[in-house]
Structures are given as C-alpha cells and as structure tokens.
Amino acid sequence: MNTAPKTIRTIDALAGVFTVSLGAAALTEAIRMPRFAERGVDPYTTPGVTPGMIAIALIIFGFLLTIRALRGGSTGAGVTIHVWTRDAVLRIGLTLTIALTYGGFLFGNVPFIPATIAFVFAFTMALELVNADRKVSVPVLLGGAVLLALAAGFGIDFIFREVFLVRLPG
Amino acid sequence: MENLSHMFAAVADIGMSARIFTVFWACFLGIVIGMIPGLTATLGVALMTTLTLSMEAEQAILILICMYVGAIYGGSRSAILLNIPGTPANAATSLEGFPLALKGQAGRAMAVATTGSFLGTTVGMLALAILAPWLAEFALDFGSFEFFWLAVFGVVLCGQLTAMEDGLKGWIAGFIGLLVAMVGQESMNGFARFSYGDPNLAGGLGLLPILVGAFGCAEVFSVMRAAALERIANDTRGVLVASVQAFRHSVTWLRSGLIGTFMGVVPGVGEDMGAWVSYAAAKRLSRNPEEYGKGSVEGLLAAETGNSAAVPGALIPVLTLAIPGSAPAAVLLAAMIIHGIRPGPLIMYQQPEFFYSIVAMVFWASVGILVLGLLLTRPLLLILKVRREWLLGVIFTLCVVGAFAISSRIFEVQLMIIFGLIGFMMREMGFPVAPLVLGVVLGPILDSNFRRSLALTQGDFSMFFTRPISAILALLVVVILLAGLLPTRRIFNRLRQMLRGAP
Numbered sequence: 001m002n003t004a005p006k007t008i009r010t011i012d013a014l015a016g017v018f019t020v021s022l023g024a025a026a027l028t029e030a031i032r033m034p035r036f037a038e039r040g041v042d043p044y045t046t047p048g049v050t051p052g053m054i055a056i057a058l059i060i061f062g063f064l065l066t067i068r069a070l071r072g073g074s075t076g077a078g079v080t081i082h083v084w085t086r087d088a089v090l091r092i093g094l095t096l097t098i099a100l101t102y103g104g105f106l107f108g109n110v111p112f113i114p115a116t117i118a119f120v121f122a123f124t125m126a127l128e129l130v131n132a133d134r135k136v137s138v139p140v141l142l143g144g145a146v147l148l149a150l151a152a153g154f155g156i157d158f159i160f161r162e163v164f165l166v167r168l169p170g
Numbered sequence: 171m172e173n174l175s176h177m178f179a180a181v182a183d184i185g186m187s188a189r190i191f192t193v194f195w196a197c198f199l200g201i202v203i204g205m206i207p208g209l210t211a212t213l214g215v216a217l218m219t220t221l222t223l224s225m226e227a228e229q230a231i232l233i234l235i236c237m238y239v240g241a242i243y244g245g246s247r248s249a250i251l252l253n254i255p256g257t258p259a260n261a262a263t264s265l266e267g268f269p270l271a272l273k274g275q276a277g278r279a280m281a282v283a284t285t286g287s288f289l290g291t292t293v294g295m296l297a298l299a300i301l302a303p304w305l306a307e308f309a310l311d312f313g314s315f316e317f318f319w320l321a322v323f324g325v326v327l328c329g330q331l332t333a334m335e336d337g338l339k340g341w342i343a344g345f346i347g348l349l350v351a352m353v354g355q356e357s358m359n360g361f362a363r364f365s366y367g368d369p370n371l372a373g374g375l376g377l378l379p380i381l382v383g384a385f386g387c388a389e390v391f392s393v394m395r396a397a398a399l400e401r402i403a404n405d406t407r408g409v410l411v412a413s414v415q416a417f418r419h420s421v422t423w424l425r426s427g428l429i430g431t432f433m434g435v436v437p438g439v440g441e442d443m444g445a446w447v448s449y450a451a452a453k454r455l456s457r458n459p460e461e462y463g464k465g466s467v468e469g470l471l472a473a474e475t476g477n478s479a480a481v482p483g484a485l486i487p488v489l490t491l492a493i494p495g496s497a498p499a500a501v502l503l504a505a506m507i508i509h510g511i512r513p514g515p516l517i518m519y520q521q522p523e524f525f526y527s528i529v530a531m532v533f534w535a536s537v538g539i540l541v542l543g544l545l546l547t548r549p550l551l552l553i554l555k556v557r558r559e560w561l562l563g564v565i566f567t568l569c570v571v572g573a574f575a576i577s578s579r580i581f582e583v584q585l586m587i588i589f590g591l592i593g594f595m596m597r598e599m600g601f602p603v604a605p606l607v608l609g610v611v612l613g614p615i616l617d618s619n620f621r622r623s624l625a626l627t628q629g630d631f632s633m634f635f636t637r638p639i640s641a642i643l644a645l646l647v648v649v650i651l652l653a654g655l656l657p658t659r660r661i662f663n664r665l666r667q668m669l670r671g672a673p
Contacts, residue, residue: 011599011600015339015601019342019346026349029363036359042625044629045358045625047356047359048363049624050621053620057341061338062342064338064655065339079599079600080597081595081599088396091395092391092394092395095391095394095562099387099390099391099566100587102570103583103586107570108580108583119563119566119567120564123559123562123563124559124560128557128559128560144560148560148564156567156571160571164222164223164224166224166574166578168571168574169580
C-alpha cells in the first residue's frame with residue numbers, strides 16, 4: 001500500500017465519513033419506506049428493498065475508505081483539491097460566483113437576452129482582468145467582451161427560439 | 171443476405187440524400203468541441219441531445235453519432251499541438267503526437283491520427299454490424315437475474331477502470347449514481363422515494379441535466395481552475411502522404427481496432443481505455459519499442475485507432491442490451507429512448523432497419539472525419555487560438571439553456587448546476603464521474619430486475635448464483651472487487667518469492 005501525504009489522507013477520510021453518513025441516511029429512509037402489506041404487496045417488491053441494498057454497499061465502501069485513509073494508505077491519484085494556487089482560487093471563486101448568479105438567480109427571473117449579455121460580459125471581463133497572461137489592452141478587452149456578450153445573447157436566443165423551437169424565459 | 175441489403179440500403183440512403191450535409195456539419199462541430207481542451211465528447215453529445223429534441227428520430231441520432239465520432243477524433247488535435255488531450259480519450263495520443271510536433275512534424279502526426287481514427291471507426295463499425303445481431307440473439311436468454319448482475323458488473327467494472335488505480339472511489343461514485351437513480355416514483359408500486367412531497371423530486375432526476383452538469387458544467391469549472399495552456403507553432407505540410415503511409419501499418423491498426431472495439435463493448439469503460447490498452451499492446455509487440463515516447467508513428471496510430479474503435483464498440487451494448495459502453499453512449503441511449511426507440515435484445519426483430527441505419531451513420535461519420543481532418547488541417551488550427559476566458563462563458567450559457575430546453579423547467583437548470591458542483595468536487599477529490607453517470611443509467615435496470623428476481627424466487631438468493639450466465643457475472647463482480655480491495659500485487663510478489671525459495 002502506498003503512503004499518501006497527510007492532506008490527501010484527510011480528504012479521503014472526510015470523503016469516507018461522508019459516504020458512510022449518506023449510506024446510513026439512505027438506509028434509514030429505505031427502512032421507513034412503506035411495505036404496502038395492507039394491499040397484499042409481495043414483501044420482496046417493496047420500494048425500500050433496492051435503496052436499502054445500495055445504502056448498505058455505500059456504508060461498506062465508505063467505511064473501507066475511511067479505514068484506509070486513517071491507516072495512512074491511499075494511492076492519492078487524481079486528488080488535486082490540495083494543490084490549488086492563489087491564482088486558481090481566485091479564478092474558480094470568480095467563475096463560481098458569476099456562473100451561479102446567472103444559472104441560479106438571473107436565468108428564469110430576468111428576461112433571457114439581458115441576463116445572458118450581462119453574464120457573458122461579466123465572465124469574460126472578470127476572468128481576463130485577473131489573467132496574468134492577458135495579451136490585450138483594457139479598452140480592446142472591453143470592446144471585445146461587449147461584442148461577444150451581444151452575439152451570445154441575441155445569437156443563442158435566435159437559435160433556440162427559431163431553430164430548436166424552445167421558449168426561453170422572459 | 172437480408173441484413174447486408176439492409177445495411178447497403180441504409181448507407182445509400184444517407185449518402186444520396188441531404189443528410190450527407192448533416193454528416194459533415196455535425197462531424198465538424200464534433201471535431202471543434204473535441205479539440206478544445208476541457209470540452210469532451212459527452213458534453214457535446216449531451217448538449218446536442220437537448221438541441222435535437224424536436225427533430226425526427228433518425229436525423230437527431232445521426233447528428234449525435236457524428237458529434238460523438240467527431241469529438242473523439244477532434245481531441246487528437248490539441249493532444250498533438252498543445253500536449254493537452256482535447257478529451258480524456260486522447261491522453262495516449264499526446265505521448266507520441268506532441269514529440270512529433272516538437273520535431274516540426276505536426277502535419278504528419280495529424281494525418282496519422284486522422285487515418286487511425288478513420289480505420290478504428292471502420293473496424294468498430296464492422297464489429298458492430300457483425301457482433302450486435304449475435305449478441306442480441308444471445309441476450310434473448312437473459313432473465314431478470316442476468317440483467318441485475320449485468321448492471322452491478324457495469325458499475326463495478328467502470329468504477330475499477332476509471333478511478334486511476336483506486337477502485338474503491340470508483341465504486342463509491344457508481345453506487346452514489348445508483349442511489350441517485352432511486353429518487354422519484356418507482357415502477358412496481360408507484361411510491362415516490364426520497365421525494366419528501368416535492369413534485370419535482372417525485373418525477374425523478376432526469377439523466378440529461380445530470381449529464382450536462384457532471385460533464386459540461388463541471389468541465390467549465392475544472393478548466394477555469396487549471397493553469398493556462400502554452401501554444402506552439404508548427405508545420406502542417408505533407409498531410410496526404412503521411413495518411414497513405416499510415417495505412418501500411420496494417421497489423422497495428424487492425425489489432426488496435428479490435429482491442430478498442432472490445433474495450434468499447436465493456437459497460438462504462440469506453441474510449442480512454444480503448445486508447446491506453448491499444449497503445450500498451452502496440453508498445454509491447456513493437457519491433458522498435460525504444461521509439462515510444464519520442465514520437466512513434468506506430469504508437470500514435472495505435473492510440474487513435476483504439477479510441478475511435480471504442481465508439482462503435484460502445485454502441486453494441488447500447489443497442490443490444492440497453493446498457494451503455496461509455497459515458498457519451500449513455501447520452502445516446504437516453505436520446506434514443508426520448509425519440510421513441512427501444513434499444514434491447516428485441517431491436518433486431520422489431521427495428522432491424524434502424525439498427526442498420528446506425529451502422530450506416532457510423533460509416534458516414536468515419537468518412538466525415540477523414541475528409542474534414544485531411545482537408546481542414548490549417549483552418550482547424552485557428553480554433554485552438556480561442557482563449558478559454560472568451561469561450562467558457564458561452565459554453566456555460568449553452569449548458570444552462572440546454573438543461574432548460576429538455577422540459578422548460580427551472581428545476582432542470584438547478585439540477586444541472588448541483589451536479590456540476592458535485593462533479594467538480596468529485597474530480598478534485600480523485601473520484602471519477604463516469605461511474606456516477608453509469609449508476610444513474612443502470613439504477614432503474616438494477617432496481618426492477620432485482621425486485622422481480624426476488625419476487626420470482628420468494629426471497630431465495632441462490633438463483634442469483636446458480637443460473638450459468640448469472641454465476642459467471644457474479645464471479646466476475648467478486649473477482650473485480652477482490653482485485654481492487656486486496657493488496658493483490660503484494661500477494662503475488664510474496665507468492666513469487668515463495669516459489670523461488672526466498673524467505
């Protein structure tokens with residue numbers, strides 16, 4: 001067994017505890033599901049049977065992951081959450097804030113075209129401004145972002161309404 | 171004979187109609203999506219599924235297949251020119267393609283990749299035409315016990331093979347997917363599980379918003395977290411000559427085509443493994459293994475043939491068992507069901523014309539990537555110059571609108587975003603996303619067949635292990651679990667030492 005760095009072990013242990021908790025919660029719910037005995041339903045076809053089996057498997061797998069992490073063993077392959085640089089945190093913070101504002105709030109509450117224009121403009125501007133390798137000046141960036149946002153807002157609206165016959169909000 | 175005539179008729183039908191234009195534009199779009207690092211074939215097929223809902227079934231499926239084939243091939247461009255695989259399936263391509271580009275032979279590398287993709291898709295297509303009817307016939311003997319084990323086998327194997335040496339995390343992802351599939355009204359008693367009175371949850375969680383979220387939205391977040399890419403200039407001459415030369419490595423492309431097809435058939439494994447296993451076999455059997463890693467044409471050909479052959483390979487279980495061979499194939503399966511097509515063992519009896527249409531679609535898609543790949547080498551390079559900051563905002567908008575387009579409900583958008591965040595966190599914590607999605611697809615199959623089997627046997631589990639095919643599948647599941655859980659390498663080393671008489 002490979003010995004993993006402490007940060008990866010902690011991440012794996014937390015993931016294991018989460019999996020056990022999820023499995024336990026699902027098992028509790030599965031047990032609470034109705035058995036429809038009054039309707040004469042076969043006890044093996046009751047709704048909780050399969051979720052219960054899946055929940056037990058999750059509890060076992062989560063327990064094994066937790067034990068492995070606590071014992072210090074893990075391949076650690078693919079775990080990247082502990083190697084975020086300051087730039088990466090800034091980029092992902094901005095991306096999540098702008099994207100979630102658009103997808104979680106603006107879309108559906110504000111007419112589609114203005115919401116999308118605002119989102120694409122904000123996304124492009126914000127992430128280019130924090131980009132250390134930016135090659136264009138701020139005025140050029142501003143003009144380009146406005147053009148892109150207008151093209152995206154009106155273009156996507158046209159394609160979805162006229163070609164794919166989807167009614168967009170607003 | 172009748173089957174052959176169905177196939178030729180389907181090929182001629184597409185080739186001699188306006189659909190041939192659809193082939194080229196959909197392949198082009200697929201290549202563009204595939205070559206942009208971070209945008210995968212699954213994202214392309216999932217987004218396009220939402221856009222083609224209002225189309226006629228055959229037209230929509232043709233677009234999706236061309237998008238799928240094009241995207242898997244398109245990923246080779248960025249793998250060769252940027253050393254960044256456009257899709258995960260092109261990771262092995264970058265090992266040989268990028269060193270060739272560094273030597274100033276990018277044109278040659280792209281020609282070899284194009285030819286390899288064409289040959290791989292063609293070998294896979296032939297396998298699809300030959301194997302699928304046979305497998306469908308075989309699957310007619312499957313009962314609920316076998317389908318239950320097939321679902322478990324798919325999730326466990328996919329978890330093991332996609333989890334980067336850590337099967338446990340893959341299995342957790344797969345079983346969480348199965349649990350997600352349990353949300354909503356179940357088919358036997360009409361009870362809404364895990365719904366808590368919410369009508370949205372009672373309707374079940376849709377596969378497409380989950381796919382667009384886990385693969386599309388999560389990719390936007392992952393690409394923005396990563397550092398920016400370096401770009402290199404290159405020579406793109408000698409494309410046609412190199413393409414003809416690639417045909418001469420017949421043993422390599424034939425072997426890689428067969429391996430890729432087989433890896434595609436295995437549920438949930440798909441193109442990535444098709445490329446890696448083909449590449450590893452080519453390296454092991456090569457007369458010049460020292461060239462590998464330094465720009466081996468043979469290695470590049472093997473990787474690209476392997477990943478492309480896995481595409482038609484992944485369609486074999488989709489069409490015959492309704493079980494996807496890869497993540498994009500899972501989306502295709504969902505799209506077929508949405509369009510009223512019923513994949514499964516009976517497809518060869520109920521819709522044989524449709525089956526051969528699929529074979530013809532794969533054939534024309536392979537022609538599409540060959541023509542576009544060889545003719546548009548230089549114009550396609552311009553796409554790689556688009557910066558992620560300018561592109562991903564538009565892609566995220568398409569994810570949001572695509573999720574909304576499925577049923578015009580804001581709930582689907584919220585679901586897409588939640589699974590985008592879950593998919594992003596899973597990647598960062600080393601959990602593969604593909605088993606989660608496969609779990610969501612296979613959950614209903616597992617649920618109905620498990621309970622039906624138990625009802626048939628009145629709770630007697632022995633039938634799960636005594637029917638011949640069930641027993642084989644159960645044994646395979648146990649072997650995979652044990653191989654992943656036990657420190658097998660250490661046990662083998664100790665056994666070897668014991669056999670040699672060492673202490």
